[in-house]
Amino acid sequence: MSALQKLFKHTFIYGLATVLPRMLNFLLVPLHTDILPKEEYGEVSILYSWIAIFNVLLAYGMETAFFRFYNREPDKQKVVSTASISIVATTLLFLFLALPLREPLSALSNIETRYIVYTIWILALDALAIIPFARLRAAERPLTYTYIKMGNVAVNLGLNIFFLVILPRLADRTTNSLWNFLYVEDFEIAYIFISVMTASALTFLAVLPMYGKVKWHFDRELWKKMMRYAWPVLIAGLAYTVNEVFDRQLLDYLLPEDIAKGEVGAYSACYKIATFMTLYATAFRLGVEPFFFSHAKNRNAPETYALITQYFVIFGSCILLGVMVYIDFLKVLLIRNDSYWEALGVVPMIIFANLCLGIYHNLSVWYKITDKTRYGAYISVFGAVVTLALNFALIPVISYKGSAIATLAAYGSMMLLSYLLGQKHYPVPYNIKKIGAYLTVSVVFSLLSFYVFNSDILVGSGLLLVFLMLVFYLERKALKRIFLDRYRPGG
Template sequence: MNARTIAGFAVGPVATAAISLVTVPAVTWAFSADDVGRFNILQLSVSFVVLLASMGLDQGYVREFHETDDAAVLVRSAFLPCLLVAMLLTVPAVVLAEPLAQLLFDLSDPRVIWLVAASSLAALLARLLSLVLRMKERSLAFSASQAVPKLLFLVVLGPVFLIAVTREFLLLEVALLISWVAAAVVTAWATRDTWFGALSARLDRQLLRRLLRYSLPLVVAGLGYWALTAASSVALRSMSSLAELGVYSVALSFAGAAVVVQSIFSVVWAPVVYRWAVEEHDLDRVDRVAGRLLAVVALVFCAVGAFSFLLDLVLPARYDAVKYLVLATIAAPLLYTLSEVTGIGINLARRTSWSVAATVLALLVSAVLNLLLVPLLGAQGAVLATMVAYVAFLVMRTEASRQLWRPLPRGRLYVTVTVLCSLAAATVLVGPDTGHWTSLVWAALTPVVLVAFRREWPAMLRPVSGAWTR
């Protein structure tokens, strides 16, 4: 994968983050904190349906792509079962729409659940077809499939922001549905040759069995990971208030810098390292990638901590706490991204049950801490619980990879993560009392990070194709 392709993949996450910098403040000004909290539950609901319907076959497709000769057969064998399961899941959603709407959103309108079902189907289709673009390294088309829906979501809500109309949660749902349909249309057009060929391809039962053997353990891991992601939101919904969930949701939305790193790296990393394994490259380069990624993670922490006070300029006063919470919210995607490298031995050894174990451990940590902290601290407790859970997730995946594959230097990894997360926790807890002093502390830490990782920066900045992974 050359530098131009990597840059193409980076366009989507960067554009998405830039659009979010406009969208999130606009939503907070236009809608109530309760509706912002409901929007968080909506997104979690859609992601749950996509995860359950995909059955891990989306990851199986990525794993088998370089080892399967007939691309059309692979697409049909991997994607058709996902679409069938998704359609089956819509039946209970339609039948139980009203009680589900009350349970999830504290609303009695069944249309809320119908829109969730429709958005989930469109999101699943967009997800599956975008993988075709990703694996074929059609980077700009893949980026377009990520950015266009976010832009359209903002465009659809534009009239709501500009004119005095009734602003209710249903409008947010409709906008999200339109954005996911747009994503599905964009990816379907870009991959029309592939899926059209898959329509007439045969269903390879042997390939499907191999895909399921690899993928089904990942369903459990994926559900656990979803629960890990959703645990704090569920805790706030059940033990706090929708308004507090709204504050937490806005903090999550502003963790865009971390999500950009995760999105770009996740798109590039898995195909590259699987190809290395097939081609029998020197896998010591994984250590070098881990060190360089750790340097980026540390720098992102410092940048967000130093400039988080700027959020006060774009958010209503009721979201003052967000600038202190955002540091802990970026930890989840950054630590997950680190674990993708340090835990890659789990996938290379095809021992995905260890991913399940790591996720279950992190989920238990999150559940216990949410039960203890959310009733006392609200959104502060929720972000701290999630951050500590992801530290446990990183450690578990790293240690499992060492046992299953090969040793990975981890001393500097653990020291750096401990320092960053400890300072982030201090920012969450004492930030409201110390004001902008926390930003100064993070600014002062930046040159320390630059010096500590002085060997990593030249390799990353060198304008040579593939410098990151050499």
């Protein structure tokens, strides 16, 4: 099997682990938006944004460091044990500090104490699964990875449906039945986070046997090397998360109190439509990151990386145009409550921003394989500064539209900056003209479909067909070589 075929196979399987569970999770969007008013959905979104930020802090770049040293060190068990001990120790320390401080944290964040407690346990359980999942990816066991990830979402989805839909119907408020004991009125947000916490706990139990195979030996010198590699990844990850989710908190902070959470709710719900691009980019990154490291020493590695990025852009451009063409169908499928539709205008900017982010992740290969991860931190911090500056400037004027503009400006600038720096430190022969042409055509067609033809499905489908025919005509020979296993760059 060629290097690219193997990459596409793993990306497809990781895509199942990412896309199918998230597609199931999409069922939660109409469920939550049907049951929760915009204000309460906004509160849930703000809590999720805090979880995203602390997930990065509790991982502190150790996952990426694990991949780097797992592929480089001859004693792989030493890497596994050192990384595992590090994550377990910091997670226990987090629990020891955070649980006693739940009341002050509640007062500081203006979030109910019970939600703080749920969040603490979700964060700890997810952190303890980081190295086992990384080990599955490094050992090229994507099917096991997929089963566990899908199980997590199936449990979360099932419990949400039970608590929010089935239980209220089963509960008999006039008797002392079991359902009456379980059901609590106006407890919807708590039920949502109890579902997440239960799914995280079962996921941890699923990966727990992997800890039994760890040789519990801590190599201090190796850990220092891993941390030197990991800290810029932490900074970059934190900055990325600020770009991704901190706008919800800024909207809540900068907008008038009587409309803030409702605006956050509408923005967050419509943001979900752009998740199709995020799912694609995430699945691709999960498959390509180990590939980048394992093929770094190949003579034709730069050419291979260039081709991978080109096809990422091609497929991403198809997704961009496809979502914009069928957005009227998707909005009804995902958000049946039309009070949320007021924020649909941000979707084109958000989905293109996420395509830029996916391109950035592909371009970031240069600083990862050259051990110059500090540049990743610099670039991400630059993006975070752009995000914060534009959000503070625009939110008071145009609300969540300012957040969408800030997201696009941040990810677009990060993509361009990474390309320029990468060509200096690790030149890769990207076909800029072809990549730029695909992006330009897909963006122009998307804008025409959404803004000029008002999402007319017939016109949009015609534009999408023209674009697909263009891609097939220009790429037919290369695609045939890849999928028929006759093209083996770097082999």
